[in-house]
Amino acid sequence: MTSEIAYKRVLLKLSGEALMGEDSFGINRQTISRMTQDVAEIAKMGVELAIVIGGGNIFRGVAPGAQGMDRATADYMGMMATVMNALALQDALKSHGVVARVQSAINIDQVVEPYIRPKALRYLEEQKVVIFAGGTGNPFFTTDTAAALRGAEIGAEIVLKATKVDGIYSADPNKDPKATRYSSISFDEAISKRLEVMDATAFALCRDQKLPINVFSINKSGALERVIRGEDEGTLVHV
Numbered sequence: 001m002t003s004e005i006a007y008k009r010v011l012l013k014l015s016g017e018a019l020m021g022e023d024s025f026g027i028n029r030q031t032i033s034r035m036t037q038d039v040a041e042i043a044k045m046g047v048e049l050a051i052v053i054g055g056g057n058i059f060r061g062v063a064p065g066a067q068g069m070d071r072a073t074a075d076y077m078g079m080m081a082t083v084m085n086a087l088a089l090q091d092a093l094k095s096h097g098v099v100a101r102v103q104s105a106i107n108i109d110q111v112v113e114p115y116i117r118p119k120a121l122r123y124l125e126e127q128k129v130v131i132f133a134g135g136t137g138n139p140f141f142t143t144d145t146a147a148a149l150r151g152a153e154i155g156a157e158i159v160l161k162a163t164k165v166d167g168i169y170s171a172d173p174n175k176d177p178k179a180t181r182y183s184s185i186s187f188d189e190a191i192s193k194r195l196e197v198m199d200a201t202a203f204a205l206c207r208d209q210k211l212p213i214n215v216f217s218i219n220k221s222g223a224l225e226r227v228i229r230g231e232d233e234g235t236l237v238h239v
């Protein structure tokens with residue numbers, strides 16, 4: 001079975017905002033069930049899978065109250081949002097028969113384990129999915145950067161960014177209908193063109209660690225499995 005896969009160990013960055021489905025914020029039950037069904041399928045293919053989950057879906061709901069707030073405080077709220085999403089994801093994966101462990105970069109000991117790299121590596125070897133919550137644990141960063149960081153730490157072969165768009169475009173496709181999609185692009189080009197699908201810190205970290213990224217749509221049926229099989233899907237960002 002494992003011979004069919006192009007990557008043995010991957011870091012999957014799941015969009016927080018995608019969890020909302022058609023709702024205006026929060027977690028849509030059908031959406032999380034569909035997303036985790038796709039994730040469960042690749043876990044069952046023998047891929048060692050670590051996940052970083054975003055927090056935009058919850059943070060959007062509290063954003064009006066956070067207006068004018070100290071930036072670091074608001075960022076800690078954002079990191080806590082990712083912990084909630086991680087717990088929901090763990091629960092949804094369990095319902096698809098997949099064992100997952102949550103490790104958080106911010107300590108909430110009664111709720112989740114702290115991030116301990118050797119333990120995360122052991123879970124991966126045991127074919128358990130590891131969900132990294134709490135982003136990097138630092139304000140002024142994003143979960144994209146957490147994905148690059150954890151991806152490098154666990155020796156992932158690729159970072160997969162599963163998001164609301166089906167790849168990287170010449171401009172934001174949600175704003176510019178004439179934008180065209182790249183099937184592949186170098187890190188230097190993505191950074192110099194300021195393509196905002198991922199933050200520059202995440203791009204730079206992956207470039208320096210020679211860790212490729214694939215950006216693809218979480219809403220496209222079968223896309224995650226095609227990426228795992230090394231098929232042409234989304235946009236590959238390379239050194």
Ligand SMILES: Nc1ncnc2c1ncn2[C@@H]1O[C@H](COP(=O)(O)OP(=O)(O)OP(=O)(O)O)[C@@H](O)[C@H]1O
Binds near residue numbers: 172
């Ligand atoms: N050049 C571009 N190509 C593709 N998408 C782009 C580009 N520039 C901006 N975007 C926007 O980036 C978004 C994806 O990045 P974003 O960080 O917002 O999402 P996410 O990672 O899915 O969210 P979350 O922060 O909730 O995890 C797309 O929905 C798209 O509107």
Ligand SMILES: O=c1ccn([C@@H]2O[C@H](COP(=O)(O)O)[C@@H](O)[C@H]2O)c(=O)[nH]1
Binds near residue numbers: 134137
């Ligand atoms: O390392 C990190 C990761 C996240 N944050 C804060 O959380 C929210 C949600 O993360 P997204 O990447 O946007 O999904 C983010 O806006 C930050 O406020 C952080 O501070 N540090």
